[in-house]
Amino acid sequence: MKRTFSSLSTQEALHVTVFIEERNAELYHRFAEMFSEFRDVESLEIASVFWEMAAEERRHGTLLLQRYTDLYNNRACALGEDDIHELIELPRLDASDIFETVKDRNARESALQVALGAEQQAREFYQNLSATTSEPGLRKLYTELCEFENAHVTFLERKIAEPAK
Numbered sequence: 001m002k003r004t005f006s007s008l009s010t011q012e013a014l015h016v017t018v019f020i021e022e023r024n025a026e027l028y029h030r031f032a033e034m035f036s037e038f039r040d041v042e043s044l045e046i047a048s049v050f051w052e053m054a055a056e057e058r059r060h061g062t063l064l065l066q067r068y069t070d071l072y073n074n075r076a077c078a079l080g081e082d083d084i085h086e087l088i089e090l091p092r093l094d095a096s097d098i099f100e101t102v103k104d105r106n107a108r109e110s111a112l113q114v115a116l117g118a119e120q121q122a123r124e125f126y127q128n129l130s131a132t133t134s135e136p137g138l139r140k141l142y143t144e145l146c147e148f149e150n151a152h153v154t155f156l157e158r159k160i161a162e163p164a165k
Contacts, residue, residue: 002085006129010137014068015077016084017145021061023081028054028115035111042164046111049159053115053152060148108164116156123149 008016032050035043123146130142 002083003079004085005125006132008079008084010135010141011068011072011075011077012079013138014064014071014141015079016081017141018061018064018068019081021057021064024118025054025057025061028057031111031115042106042108045164046108049112049156050115052155056152056155106164109160112156112160116153116160119149119152119156123153 005013005016028050032047032054035047035050038044126142126146126149130139130146133139133142
């Protein structure tokens with residue numbers, strides 16, 4: 001039976017967030033590989049941003065996994081992302097995001113907006129959880145996750161504001 005994220009214990013929430021960061025690192029890596037195949041300057045710049053995002057997600061995943069190990073040692077947790085109702089921070093990139101050029105928005109900005117939307121959604125999700133959670137350990141975790149996502153949002157907003165190379 002699927003559960004809501006807000007119903008998770010601290011251990012379960014931390015365990016699931018490790019999976020989320022690892023999943024997103026893989027997605028951003030695939031996006032980077034896809035754009036690098038086009039081999040034009042704009043596509044390579046987009047690929048570079050997605051590789052940076054993949055590295056950042058991996059770094060956060062590693063930090064969260066280390067925290068899990070520190071707190072729970074090797075204690076098993078069978079709960080994974082598939083056991084949760086909400087899709088948290090899921091960047092989706094389809095053909096229209098890649099090939100469609102919208103007036104006043106180029107392909108670079110469109111691709112970066114996909115990542116920005118996912119990161120903003122995750123920031124708001126964790127922000128809401130930290131504001132409504134009464135358990136101090138969970139509140140601290142959600143606040144930290146919100147800060148991670150805020151750093152991603154800031155990074156992507158800066159990239160969008162930079163002129164294309």
